[in-house]
Amino acid sequence: MEPKAPHSSSLTEAEKATATTFRRTTHLPLDDCLLMLQRFIPHLTRYRLHHLNQRHGLSRLPREAGSKTKRQTFSAYPTGYLHLDICDVRTAEGQS
Template sequence: MGQILHGSARTTEAVRRAIQLRQESVRGAAKRYGVSPTTIQKWRTRQTTGDAAMGPKQPRSTVLTPEEEAIIVAFRRHTLLPLDDCLYGLQPTIPHLTRSSLHRCLERHGISRLPEMEGDKPKTKRFADYPIGYVHIDIAEVRTEQGKL
């Protein structure tokens, strides 16, 4: 099973473990593994050999304030309207709200998809119910170069 590294990784976990365990000079280890001396120093000070998480620790909007996000979330949970209807209902209150920023906000809070409602769609069955002893045979006609089969 392969190891998943982030795009900029130059070392694997085995190399990082070797860097941490060997008592070699920083310059010598950097030359041996083909990385910079700062990379060697970084891995020697870390306790683990796994990649650190990249990106923000707490995802947040650059367009909407936390108060505006709270308004959006409360509106969606209360009305259960589709995305476009929410947009048209919230734009008078939040004029700079766009469809994409609304969708990203709903995604962040885990309410981008409306819940399934009872009676929304008719229940479909895979196969029809037949009484015992009844045999159902499907017949299909296949057309090939030689003709019908």
């Protein structure tokens, strides 16, 4: 059994350029990039996007210079004390 309408699932050079430029400019995670790019490139798969990012050195984006937080140790609390560590949540607009 073969597909009724065979088609190539590889990306064109323009689609590759679009995907890599989008990743470089937005710094979004892989799944978010995939959702946005699938609107314009419907046959784009998660695997192809991940592989493309790896080939272009975009699978792990460099951290921003001031984004490293200073790690601190917890204070010594008595037994039975519950410590909740709350951190900032970053929104799509980049606000905390």
